[in-house]
Amino acid sequence: MKFNPPLQSATLLKRYKRFLADLVTQDNQQFTAHCANTGKMTGCAEPGFNAFYSTSDNPKRKYPQSLQLTQNQHGHLICVNTAVANQVVQEALENHLIKQLDGYDTLQAEVKYGQENSRIDFLLTAENAAHCYVEVKSVTLLSEEKPETGQGYFPDAKTVRGQKHLRELIEMVQQGHRAVLLFAVLHQGINTVSGASHIDAKYSELLVHAVDCGVEVYAYKAEISASHIVLAEEVPFIA
Incomplete structure (x- = not known):
């Protein structure tokens, strides 16, 4: 599957309430993204990890951005959208x-x-x-x-x-x-x-x-x- 447009990058601040994640961009813009994962995400969502997100054009969405990938301390990319x-x-x-x-x-x-x-x-x-x-x-x-x-x-x-x-x-x-x-x-x-x-x-x-x-x-x-x-x-x- 293709991400169209390609995902944008940010830094993961925290993941909480199972379906939410706070991210911050390189120009210090902070926002909350939807996280489509009901699991514990052990080793996949530590504060400071690189994060990659998509943005929906649906105006009805409360959280337009969706967390798709993270990158751990070893440089491994991980898809966290189940x-x-x-x-x-x-x-x-x-x-x-x-x-x-x-x-x-x-x-x-x-x-x-x-x-x-x-x-x-x-x-x-x-x-x-x-x-x-x-x-x-x-x-x-x-x-x-x-x-x-x-x-x-x-x-x-x-x-x-x-x-x-x-x-x-x-x-x-x-x-x-x-x-x-x-x-x-x-x-x-x-x-x-x-x-x-x-x-x-x-x-x-x-x-x-x-x-x-x-x-x-x-x-x-x-x-x-x-x-x-x-x-x-x-x-x-x-x-």
């Missing part, structure tokens, strides 16, 4: 960039499924092929103790919703369909992905169980800049 993950994955699917998910004729987003009233991010279908249910998760949590290892984790906070999604994917496999958990790595410093057992042990245990049940797990890392974000390469998932 809505971007599905957008870049959809583009990758449409452009046949994810080899494990190529060969389908139709792509539908936000389709209701499962016994727990869920919506799958993407449903892929083709004639004479099993349906493929694809759940997307954004990965931005880099190991705090050893960032140089490039080890990334999901989730960054306990997630009952994420546990539900794993159960739904297992159910799809049991019904004879394909079920895929796709980690979209939106942090330049992350080179491998694992379940964050130190944060949500139950999710990590369920993730291992899902793999044992036949749920496929892949991780793809994005190329990130102030002008575009695109899934560029597969990185290892280590259960």
Whole structure:
């Protein structure tokens, strides 16, 4: 996906109330931007980080600016807008960039499924092929103790919703369909992905169980800049 126009730069002062972030430009103009991220954003939103934002032309918006990227102390660019993950994955699917998910004729987003009233991010279908249910998760949590290892984790906070999604994917496999958990790595410093057992042990245990049940797990890392974000390469998932 392209940022048109390219994102503008500022310095992050603080992120608060989950959806707000105060920024200041180089010419000392301070403003509040919307932050589309419900997670803890551990290591992604420290005061003093470089920040990159877009500006909406919608006059009804209370906060016209949206925080899109930050840059940590190691120089890694991080996409903190969680809505971007599905957008870049959809583009990758449409452009046949994810080899494990190529060969389908139709792509539908936000389709209701499962016994727990869920919506799958993407449903892929083709004639004479099993349906493929694809759940997307954004990965931005880099190991705090050893960032140089490039080890990334999901989730960054306990997630009952994420546990539900794993159960739904297992159910799809049991019904004879394909079920895929796709980690979209939106942090330049992350080179491998694992379940964050130190944060949500139950999710990590369920993730291992899902793999044992036949749920496929892949991780793809994005190329990130102030002008575009695109899934560029597969990185290892280590259960």
